[in-house]
Amino acid sequence: MFKHLKSDLPSSIVVFFVALPLCLGIALASGAPLFSGLIAGIVGGIVVGALSGSSLGVSGPAAGLSAIVLVAISSLGGYENLLVAVVLGGVIQLLFGVLKAGIIGYYFPSSVIKGMLTGIGIIIILKQIPHFFGYDADPVGDLAFAQVDGRNTFTEIARVFDGISLGATLIAIIGMAILVLWEAVLGNKGKVFKLVQGPLVAVVLGILYFVFTQDSETWGISKEHLVKVPVPDDFNSFIGQFTFPNFKVIGEPQIWITAFTIALVASLETLLCVEATDKLDPKKRTTPTNRELFAQGAGNIISGMIGGLPVTQVIVRSSANIQSGGQTKMSAIIHGFLLLISVILIPNVLNLIPLSVLAAVLLLVGYKLAKPATFKRMWDLGWKQFLPFIITIVGIVFTDLLIGISLGLAVGIVVILIKNYQNSHFLHIRKEEKTGQEVVKMTLAEEVSFINKGAILKELNKLGDDSFLEIDVRKTRYLDHDIIEILDDFGYKANDKNIDVKIISERGIIENPKDYEMFFNQEKKENLKVTR
Structure with a gap:
C-alpha cells in the first residue's frame, strides 16, 4: 500500500479539496448538521477505505441520499432518530454482502455506466457554474435538478448574472488557468510539479487573494463565498459536535423502512460507482x-x-482520485486523515478558501468525465449503444442519478428484446425448379425463449399450402417451453395445409408427422435442452 505513496499523496490532496465542500454542501442540502457531512467523509476515507477492496474508489456522503435524509429527519422526529436508521442500514448492507448481492452491479450495461459518468460530469459542470461566479444560492453538494425553492439547475445559472462577485470570479479564472497550465505543461516538467498538485497551488493562491483583498469593495470576496467549516471554541465544544443515535425508537416500523431504503439506495449507488470506477x-x-x-x-x-451521514462510494471523488494519478487505496485513506486533521487543527484556515476556486477544480473534474469525444465514440458504436447512453444522461441531468440510470437500463432492455426478437432464427427460402414447391429452411438460434415466440409464429403463419419446411435445431442448446408448444402445434396444422416438415437435430432427421410430438416431448423431458 505504501509502494505508490509518491502518487497517492498528491492525489489524496486533490480528493481532499474536492471532498471538503461536497461534505459540507451535502450536509446542508440534507438538513443535517454541517459537521455530520465531515464525519461521513472522514469515516468514508479511513474506515471504508481500509476495509474496501477497491484500489481507487473513494467513499463519503452522497448527494443521491440527501433527499432521503432530508425527508427522514422530519418524518422520524429528529436527527438522532435518523442515525438509528443509518446504523441499521449499515447492518443490512453487511447482510447484503453475506448474501453476495454485489453481483447485481454486473448486470448494468456498459452504455448505461458510461452514460452515468458523462451525466454526472455534466451535472458537476452545470452546478459549479454559479459557484464559479460567486453566486452561492444552492449548497455545493446539491446535485438535484429541481430545487426546494421551486427553481432548477438552468434557472439558477440564468440568475448568476444578477449576482456576480468580481473577486470570486477573478480568482476562479486564475485558479482554472493554473489547473490547465499544470495539467498541460508543468505536470511533465519535473518531480516537484507532480508532487505539488495544481489544485493545491490554486487553493493557496485563493486564500492569499482573500486575505489581501478583503478590504476592497470591488475585488474583495465576502465571507458568504467561502468554505464554512464549523469552528469549535474548545475541546468540549468540539466533542459536542458529535451526535449519538436514539436507540429508544429502534422498534418503530418507520425506522426500519428508512433503514432498508438507505441500505438499498446506498448499496445500488455504491455498486454502480464501483463498476464505473473500474472502467476508469x-x-x-x-x-x-x-x-x-x-x-x-x-x-x-x-x-x-457518531453522528455522520450515510456513506456510499461516490464517483466525483473517485474520478478526481483517478484523474490525479492515484494508484492504491492509500489515497482514499490519506484524504480521510487530511479531513480529520484539518477539521481539528486548522478549521479557521479552511474557512479562508473561496468556493469559486474549488468550483474551478470541480469544473475540470466534470469536463474530464463528459468530454465531447465520449459522445462521438458512443455514436460510432451504433444506436444500440448510443440510445441507452444518451437517455441515461438526459435522465440524470433532468431528474436524479437513480432515475436516470433506471431509464437508461429500461431502454437497454428494450433494445435487447428487439434484437432478441430479430435474431431468434435465420431463414433461407428457395423454389424447387421441377415442382415449383417453396422450400423454407428455418435455422433456430442457440437460445430460443418466449421472447422469440412472436417472430417464429409470424414466419410459420406465412407458409403457403403445399410448401416444405425444414427446421434445423442442431445449434440450439435451449428451447423454451413456449417455442416447443408452437412448433408442436404447427405439426398438426401442417397436415391440413399439406406442408411437409422435416426436423434436423443432432439425434437425426425426423420427417414423419407422427414423430414430431415424440421429439418435442423428449425435449421437455431433457429440461428443454437439445443434447449433443
Whole structure:
C-alpha cells in the first residue's frame, strides 16, 4: 500500500479539496448538521477505505441520499432518530454482502455506466457554474435538478448574472488557468510539479487573494463565498459536535423502512460507482463487490454511531482520485486523515478558501468525465449503444442519478428484446425448379425463449399450402417451453395445409408427422435442452 505513496499523496490532496465542500454542501442540502457531512467523509476515507477492496474508489456522503435524509429527519422526529436508521442500514448492507448481492452491479450495461459518468460530469459542470461566479444560492453538494425553492439547475445559472462577485470570479479564472497550465505543461516538467498538485497551488493562491483583498469593495470576496467549516471554541465544544443515535425508537416500523431504503439506495449507488470506477481505472482492476458492500456497511454503522451521514462510494471523488494519478487505496485513506486533521487543527484556515476556486477544480473534474469525444465514440458504436447512453444522461441531468440510470437500463432492455426478437432464427427460402414447391429452411438460434415466440409464429403463419419446411435445431442448446408448444402445434396444422416438415437435430432427421410430438416431448423431458 505504501509502494505508490509518491502518487497517492498528491492525489489524496486533490480528493481532499474536492471532498471538503461536497461534505459540507451535502450536509446542508440534507438538513443535517454541517459537521455530520465531515464525519461521513472522514469515516468514508479511513474506515471504508481500509476495509474496501477497491484500489481507487473513494467513499463519503452522497448527494443521491440527501433527499432521503432530508425527508427522514422530519418524518422520524429528529436527527438522532435518523442515525438509528443509518446504523441499521449499515447492518443490512453487511447482510447484503453475506448474501453476495454485489453481483447485481454486473448486470448494468456498459452504455448505461458510461452514460452515468458523462451525466454526472455534466451535472458537476452545470452546478459549479454559479459557484464559479460567486453566486452561492444552492449548497455545493446539491446535485438535484429541481430545487426546494421551486427553481432548477438552468434557472439558477440564468440568475448568476444578477449576482456576480468580481473577486470570486477573478480568482476562479486564475485558479482554472493554473489547473490547465499544470495539467498541460508543468505536470511533465519535473518531480516537484507532480508532487505539488495544481489544485493545491490554486487553493493557496485563493486564500492569499482573500486575505489581501478583503478590504476592497470591488475585488474583495465576502465571507458568504467561502468554505464554512464549523469552528469549535474548545475541546468540549468540539466533542459536542458529535451526535449519538436514539436507540429508544429502534422498534418503530418507520425506522426500519428508512433503514432498508438507505441500505438499498446506498448499496445500488455504491455498486454502480464501483463498476464505473473500474472502467476508469487505467490498470483495469476489478473490485470485489461483496467485500465493498461489507466495507460500506461497516462504514455506515460507525458513521451513524457518531453522528455522520450515510456513506456510499461516490464517483466525483473517485474520478478526481483517478484523474490525479492515484494508484492504491492509500489515497482514499490519506484524504480521510487530511479531513480529520484539518477539521481539528486548522478549521479557521479552511474557512479562508473561496468556493469559486474549488468550483474551478470541480469544473475540470466534470469536463474530464463528459468530454465531447465520449459522445462521438458512443455514436460510432451504433444506436444500440448510443440510445441507452444518451437517455441515461438526459435522465440524470433532468431528474436524479437513480432515475436516470433506471431509464437508461429500461431502454437497454428494450433494445435487447428487439434484437432478441430479430435474431431468434435465420431463414433461407428457395423454389424447387421441377415442382415449383417453396422450400423454407428455418435455422433456430442457440437460445430460443418466449421472447422469440412472436417472430417464429409470424414466419410459420406465412407458409403457403403445399410448401416444405425444414427446421434445423442442431445449434440450439435451449428451447423454451413456449417455442416447443408452437412448433408442436404447427405439426398438426401442417397436415391440413399439406406442408411437409422435416426436423434436423443432432439425434437425426425426423420427417414423419407422427414423430414430431415424440421429439418435442423428449425435449421437455431433457429440461428443454437439445443434447449433443
